[in-house]
Amino acid sequence: MSLEGLPKPENLHIDFEAPQTDWMETPTTFRSGTFSFPAAPKNIKYMGMANPREWSPTEEDWKLPDNWRQIILDGLKERLEKFRSFRLFMDICVRCGACADKCHFFLGGGDPKNMPVLRAELLRSVYRKDYTLAGKILGRMVGARDLDLKVLKEWFYYFYQCTECRRCSLYCPYGIDTAEITMIGRELLNLVGLNINWVQEPVANCFRTGNHLGIPPHGLIDMWEFCVDDIENVTGIRVDLPVNRKGAEILMVTPSGDYFADPGTYTFMGYLMLFHELGLDYTWSTYASEGGNFGLFTSHETIKRLNAKIYAEAKRLGVKWILGGECGHMWRVIHQYMDTMNGPADFLEVPKSPFTGTVFENARSSKMVHITEFTSDLIKHGKLNLDPSRNDKVIATYHDSCNTARAAGLLDEPRYVIKAVCNNFYEMPENTIREETFCCGGGAGLGNDENIEMRMRGGFPRANAVNYVRDEHGVNRLLCMCAIDRATLTALMHYWAPDVEVGGIHELVANALIMKGEDERKTDLRGEPLPGMEDMEEEEDV
Amino acid sequence: MNPWYSVLISLFIVIGLVLIALIGVGSIGLNSLFGVYIPYVAFAVFIIGFIWRVVEWARAPVPFKIPTTGGQGKSLPWMKHEKLDSPFTTGQVIVRMLLEVFLFRSLFRNVKGELRGGPRLTFASSKWLWLFGILFHYSFLTIVLRHLRFFTEPVPQWVQLISSLDGFFEILVPTFFLTDAAFLLAATLLFLRRVVIPQVRYISLPNDYFPLLLILGIGISGILMRQVFHVDLEKVKELAIGLAAFSPTVPKELGSVFYVHLFLVSVLAAYIPWSKIMHAAGVFMSPTRNMANNNRAVRHINPWNYPVKVHTYEEYEDDFRAKMKEVGLPVDKE
Numbered sequence: 107m108s109l110e111g112l113p114k115p116e117n118l119h120i121d122f123e124a125p126q127t128d129w130m131e132t133p134t135t136f137r138s139g140t141f142s143f144p145a146a147p148k149n150i151k152y153m154g155m156a157n158p159r160e161w162s163p164t165e166e167d168w169k170l171p172d173n174w175r176q177i178i179l180d181g182l183k184e185r186l187e188k189f190r191s192f193r194l195f196m197d198i199c200v201r202c203g204a205c206a207d208k209c210h211f212f213l214g215g216g217d218p219k220n221m222p223v224l225r226a227e228l229l230r231s232v233y234r235k236d237y238t239l240a241g242k243i244l245g246r247m248v249g250a251r252d253l254d255l256k257v258l259k260e261w262f263y264y265f266y267q268c269t270e271c272r273r274c275s276l277y278c279p280y281g282i283d284t285a286e287i288t289m290i291g292r293e294l295l296n297l298v299g300l301n302i303n304w305v306q307e308p309v310a311n312c313f314r315t316g317n318h319l320g321i322p323p324h325g326l327i328d329m330w331e332f333c334v335d336d337i338e339n340v341t342g343i344r345v346d347l348p349v350n351r352k353g354a355e356i357l358m359v360t361p362s363g364d365y366f367a368d369p370g371t372y373t374f375m376g377y378l379m380l381f382h383e384l385g386l387d388y389t390w391s392t393y394a395s396e397g398g399n400f401g402l403f404t405s406h407e408t409i410k411r412l413n414a415k416i417y418a419e420a421k422r423l424g425v426k427w428i429l430g431g432e433c434g435h436m437w438r439v440i441h442q443y444m445d446t447m448n449g450p451a452d453f454l455e456v457p458k459s460p461f462t463g464t465v466f467e468n469a470r471s472s473k474m475v476h477i478t479e480f481t482s483d484l485i486k487h488g489k490l491n492l493d494p495s496r497n498d499k500v501i502a503t504y505h506d507s508c509n510t511a512r513a514a515g516l517l518d519e520p521r522y523v524i525k526a527v528c529n530n531f532y533e534m535p536e537n538t539i540r541e542e543t544f545c546c547g548g549g550a551g552l553g554n555d556e557n558i559e560m561r562m563r564g565g566f567p568r569a570n571a572v573n574y575v576r577d578e579h580g581v582n583r584l585l586c587m588c589a590i591d592r593a594t595l596t597a598l599m600h601y602w603a604p605d606v607e608v609g610g611i612h613e614l615v616a617n618a619l620i621m622k623g624e625d626e627r628k629t630d631l632r633g634e635p636l637p638g639m640e641d642m643e644e645e646e647d648v
Numbered sequence: 649m650n651p652w653y654s655v656l657i658s659l660f661i662v663i664g665l666v667l668i669a670l671i672g673v674g675s676i677g678l679n680s681l682f683g684v685y686i687p688y689v690a691f692a693v694f695i696i697g698f699i700w701r702v703v704e705w706a707r708a709p710v711p712f713k714i715p716t717t718g719g720q721g722k723s724l725p726w727m728k729h730e731k732l733d734s735p736f737t738t739g740q741v742i743v744r745m746l747l748e749v750f751l752f753r754s755l756f757r758n759v760k761g762e763l764r765g766g767p768r769l770t771f772a773s774s775k776w777l778w779l780f781g782i783l784f785h786y787s788f789l790t791i792v793l794r795h796l797r798f799f800t801e802p803v804p805q806w807v808q809l810i811s812s813l814d815g816f817f818e819i820l821v822p823t824f825f826l827t828d829a830a831f832l833l834a835a836t837l838l839f840l841r842r843v844v845i846p847q848v849r850y851i852s853l854p855n856d857y858f859p860l861l862l863i864l865g866i867g868i869s870g871i872l873m874r875q876v877f878h879v880d881l882e883k884v885k886e887l888a889i890g891l892a893a894f895s896p897t898v899p900k901e902l903g904s905v906f907y908v909h910l911f912l913v914s915v916l917a918a919y920i921p922w923s924k925i926m927h928a929a930g931v932f933m934s935p936t937r938n939m940a941n942n943n944r945a946v947r948h949i950n951p952w953n954y955p956v957k958v959h960t961y962e963e964y965e966d967d968f969r970a971k972m973k974e975v976g977l978p979v980d981k982e
Contacts (some may be wrong), residue, residue, distance in 0.1 A: 107874055120767050125851040128650060145795040154957070188952060190708040191935045197701070199928035201856050204754075204777060207761040213769060223851050225740025242924055249853040269885050279748075279755045279781075280927055281717060281936035312968070324971040350977050355747045364934045392977065406711075407956055414958040422961055422980075426810070436753050446948045468723050468736075483724055513714070515734035515941050522727070537759050537771040541718045541733065567761070606774035 109601050111139060112559060112572055120563070121216045128230070129224060130251055133269040134260045136163045137257030139559030140550060141268055145640075152300060153408070157299025163262065174298045179236060185290050186237065192290050194280045198234045199226060205284075210545045211267055214563030219264050221282040222274035228260055229291055262300050265291035267560060269549035270403070270435075271508035276541055288550070290429035293405040301404065305551035308400040312412050316361040316395040323350075323392035329365050330390070333375050340633075342625030345382035347390070350423070354389035355460065357420045360431025360477075361398040363589025364610075370592045373432055375611030380481070380612065383621045384461060384489070386412035388429070394419035397436040398589060398593060402443075404549040410447040413439055416447050416474075423519040427457035428474040432610050434507030434588030437476065441514040462487040477508075478577045478587060481615060484528045486489040491620040494527050496627065498637045500583045500614065501530040503575045505568065505595065506543035507588035517541070520587050523611055529616040532579040538571035547584075548594030561594060562601050569602030576606055584608045651849045658857035662865050662912075669911035682907045683887060683898045690914035697921025702929050716936040718757075722945075732883035734941045741940050748937055752781055781843065784834035788863075790814060791870075794825070797879075798888035820875060835864045847864050859925060862916055869909040879903045887901040895911045 112118070125132050134392045147158035156177075161169045171177065186193045201223055207213060211220040218224055227249065232242030234250035241250030251257065270285035295301065308318035315322055319330065325332025330347055338344045360379070365373040381388055394415045401408030420428050431442055445451065454473040457466040464483045466475045484490050504524055510516040513580060517540050524531055538544055548557075575581040584595055584606050617630045628639045672678045719730025735741040747753045761773035794811050797803045817824035839860045842852050873879040883899040884906060890896035918924065932938065939945070965972065965979055972979055 114775055116766065118767065121761060122847070124846050129850065187708060188711060190705055190710045190933065191714065193929050193932055194705055194935075195682050197705075198924065198934075200779075200847070200924045200927055201853065202755075202777060204758055204844065206847045206851075208759075213761050213763070216947070218847065218850050221851065223704040227851065238922070246742065248855050264905070272716055276718055276935050277754055277757055277759075280931045281716055281748075281750055281754065281792050281934040283936045285713065285873045286936075314964075316964065323977055324972060324975045327975045356811060378963075394966050411956045411958055414956070415961075418958070418961060433694045441943050442920060443712060445944065446712055448948050462890070464724065467726075467945060468721070468942070469944040474944065479723055486726060505683065512716055512718075514943075515730070516719035516723070517720045518727050519723060541821060542757075542759070555798075566767070567769055570767075573768075624716060626729065 109558065110564075111599070112162050112562060112601070113542045115602055118563070118564075118566075120214060122212075123216070124218045127581070128219060129227075130246070132219075133256070134263045135261065137559075140557065140559045141263060141304035142304055142554050142562075145293055145299075145301045145303045146407035149303065149306040149310040150301065152531050153306070153313060153411075153547045155299070155301075156297055159299065160441045163259070168259070168300070169289035170258075170298050174258070174476055177297050178253060178258070178294050180296045181521065182233065185293065186233075189286070189290065191283065191286045192312065195226065195287055196230050198203070198238075198280050199223060199230070201227075202279065204277050204279065204516040206275045206499070208277050208378070209284075210269075210271070210273070210547060211560065211564045214547070214566035215560070217259070220267060220277075222282075222352055224262055224269055225284055226282065226287045228257070228264055229287060231259060239590075249390075250636055254380075258298075258300075260289055260293075262295055265295060266302055266552065269545045269547070269552055271545040271549060272512040273508065273542070273544065277319060279528075282483045289402070289406070293402065302551060302554075304557075305342070305400050305403045308398075308551075309404055309408060311411065312396050312398075312400065316391075316415060318396055318398055318400060319362050319366050321362070321366075326392050327366075327396055330374075333365065333371060333378060336371075336631070337379055340627065340629055341379070341621055342384070342630060343621055343623060345378045345511070345522055347389060349390045350392055351389035354384045355387040355421060355426050357394070357416075357428045358388050358390055359394055359397045359416055359423040359428060361436055361589035362396050363383040363398070363433075363593060364431055369596070369607070369609045369632075370589055373592070374611035375613030375631050376614075377431060377477070378612065379616040379619060379621065380490075383619060384484075387460065389423060389425070391419045391423065397430055397433050397440075399436060400551060402435050402439055408438055409443055409615075409637075414448050415446050416444065417451050420451070421453050423526065425470075425495060425623050426455040428454070428464075429477060429480060430474055431477050432587035432589070432612065433589060434509040436509075436589075437507075437516065438509035438513040440472070440474055444474070459483055461489050476514075476516055476519065478516065478523050478611065480518045481612070482526075484522060484625040490615075492527055492618045493617075493620055494529050494637050496531070496617050496630065497628075499613050499634070500528055501532070501579060501581045502528050502571065502583045503534050504539070504587050505530050505546070505572075505584055505586040505591060507586060507591055508549060509541060510587065511541050511543045513539075520585075523615060523625040525587060527614045528580075529558070532575050532581055533574055534571040534575050538567065542584065544568040546588075546591045547598060558597075562598065562636075565598035566602065568595075569598050572599065572606055573603050576603055582606055585610050585611055585614070599612050632634075651843070651852060651877040654852060654854045655843065655857050658714060658861050658922045659856050662860060662861045665862070665912060665915055666908050667871075669908040670904050671844065673907040679898050679902075679907070682911055684896045686914050687891060687910060690918040694920055696916040697816040697918075697924075698929065701921050702933075703929065705933055710885070710935050710939075711934075711942050711952060713933050713939045715939045715941045717941050721941050729746060736940055736942045736945075738940065745932065745938055749931060752778055752785075754937075755781060766918045767932060774936065780834050783830055784838060787831035790827040791831060793827075794827070798885045799892045800890060801885075803825070818897045820876060821880075828867065832864070832867050832871070835860060835867060839864065852933055856926060859916070859919065859923060860911060862919070866909060866912045868918060869912060873903065873909055877903055877905045919969075930974055
């Protein structure tokens with residue numbers, strides 16, 4: 107990530123003033139720092155998707171198929187017939203504007219086309235022209251316009267400037283969901299090969315190797331064993347690392363961000379320590395080594411193609427149920443799509459905690475449980491020996507991921523776990539948390555380096571709330587349960603709130619977890635001395 | 649489209665409609681056309697169009713269960729479940745929908761974000777739109793219900809009750825209805841809001857101004873005929889009952905302003921099915937609101953779910969078998 111080209115936060119210009127020109131007349135400019143680079147041809151080709159080629163949004167010629175317009179219009183028609191949501195959302199918006207200042211990209215940038223209502227109008231205008239009588243006859247008078255190259259380029263810019271966070275849909279009196287519109291907008295763009303590499307490469311990688319980063323099975327073993335070594339350094343215990351083990355009771359699936367880079371790795375180590383201490387009969391999988399699903403940012407078909415691995419692997423390994431790690435958009439897919447797309451998972455059993463006997467009724471059909479549901483149940487039943495004072499240096503606040511908040515309602519499980527393992531916890535202001543949470547600015551595949559200005563702008567409302575609790579309560583740790591957050595919020599804090607670190611929940615669980623036979627802990631998982639251990643650290647250094 | 653142009657063009661259309669009625673009845677004497685035929689056609693278009701649109705939506709399947717969750721979902725038994733915002737059962741969904749439809753609950757959440765120096769954002773609850781909306785919709789509803797007294801003989805007691813409550817203060821003769829004032833006020837505020845708030849002005853189309861101005865025209869013409877021109881309400885009732893019984897007779901001397909009112913109502917009725925006013929029906933069908941957040945407990949069926957090309961474990965193992973064996977990972981095929 108490079109923040110160098112950006113103005114200092116206090117100089118970042120934000121202006122809510124609408125341009126002089128009508129939005130249909132306002133041209134789209136591809137300004138460096140505000141858009142994502144196109145997908146490399148090999149990544150499109152690997153997935154067998156349309157129009158792989160080298161191209162650039164800043165060039166005039168986007169190298170589209172000759173009949174691109176027909177392809178898009180046919181695709182639009184097909185989706186109007188397949189999705190009631192889409193058809194309804196095209197028809198019933200009254201443009202009341204309640205959504206306008208709910209979008210983080212609008213709040214951080216002021217571009218009116220980032221008001222959810224206008225983002226949807228980009229597509230609605232074309233729909234009206236081709237599918238409504240008034241639009242056919244009256245055109246611009248009723249907000250209808252032809253689909254031309256200018257419109258297509260505008261779609262590409264703005265549908266890859268929405269993180270599908272659904273915040274607007276919460277406030278909409280009709281529940282119009284821009285995520286739905288953006289998802290279908292992107293699906294249409296994909297039909298003519300307009301996609302971004304930061305989405306398409308993880309998609310292709312995940313299809314081939316099972317994870318977004320393209321790590322082959324032997325590479326995974328290296329990375330995971332590295333974490334086992336680190337845990338041994340901190341605790342003196344060498345934890346189990348069961349991988350691709352048939353007959354285990356539980357399959358654990360987590361986003362690859364958890365084991366790829368700091369600070370996700372600490373959360374990954376947290377899972378390993380927790381499961382070892384419990385003596386959980388479980389396994390990791392190299393084939394299903396990704397909980398995340400960038401298909402969600404591509405097309406419904408791609409979601410299904412990537413998600414299929416999880417049930418397939420659960421079946422092959424003969425597990426009873428599935429446990430899922432800390433991730434945001436992964437849980438949108440697991441919670442709202444997986445069972446419908448790739449179920450029924452009738453070869454699995456209704457999840458039941460082997461330690462507390464709790465039956466997870468809310469996962470009765472999909473058979474997949476969220477790690478904070480699992481852990482909060484353990485804590486509630488007193489199954490973990492915890493010393494929260496080990497986290498006393500951490501003054502924490504918690505960022506709800508958009509998807510776990512607004513597409514699953516997983517709000518209190520993480521808070522319950524955090525409060526049990528950390529003594530200092532402060533909520534951000536109420537309009538910025540829980541179901542009203544703000545996006546990190548880099549979800550839905552937009553967390554790439556080239557899009558850095560838009561990310562910092564989009565993350566501004568979130569950072570603004572973090573700054574508030576930092577100034578009020580001295581918060582120094584922004585907790586989250588999302589792998590994308592852990593990457594993007596780190597950059598965001600670097601820009602807006604430099605003294606706040608980012609981390610996961612199970613990192614703090616593992617810090618607080620008193621393990622049987624462990625050495626006296628001197629440091630936390632990050633290698634920082636525990637409270638009261640600073641001196642010993644120095645002595646050892648001598 | 650330039651916002652002022654959008655306002656003006658909508659205003660001209662409404663004025664044009666008024667003139668059409670005035671000339672049609674006042675100068676040419678097409679009383680039957682404006683009193684009988686146009687209302688019948690408009691009403692037919694409304695009914696058929698409305699059903700058409702709803703059927704069109706209903707025909708599109710709901711492939712995925714995608715509620716927007718506004719609170720804690722049902723999870724562990726000891727965790728407090730927000731039944732209204734994250735409904736788990738159909739009953740809870742119905743309550744969520746009722747509150748949405750009757751109290752505009754999502755709009756009630758509205759929070760205004762304000763940008764300050766620094767830059768810094770502050771958020772404050774903002775209920776104006778909700779208030780204008782509630783006022784507008786409920787006074788509209790009351791007025792529509794009050795009008796039933798023209799179509800019924802004897803007038804049902806509950807309609808009489810609404811009328812007498814509505815005219816409780818007995819100001820002016822004939823009694824001025826409170827909802828008439830509330831209605832004009834709310835419609836005016838909604839209109840002003842659209843023109844004054846820059847962001848809302850920027851997104852507004854003639855399709856937004858036209859229905860508001862048309863509705864304002866209906867309200868104003870209604871009040872004028874009652875309070876100023878003192879149209880003979882007995883004769884209005886004679887026409888209305890005739891229309892409802894499909895044996896209309898057109899009374900003489902009804903007054904042009906009545907025909908203006910009726911014509912604008914007819915235009916509105918015929919316009920509704922093709923306009924954003926269909927949100928009235930659409931809100932009931934919105935998948936983010938009318939589905940339960942019980943996704944992992946109750947499987948939702950996608951009627952067009954189709955098989956897709958996946959990368960199977962066998963293909964994966966074929967790609968990496970040697971390396972897997974090297975690091976001691978079990979393989980299915982040696």
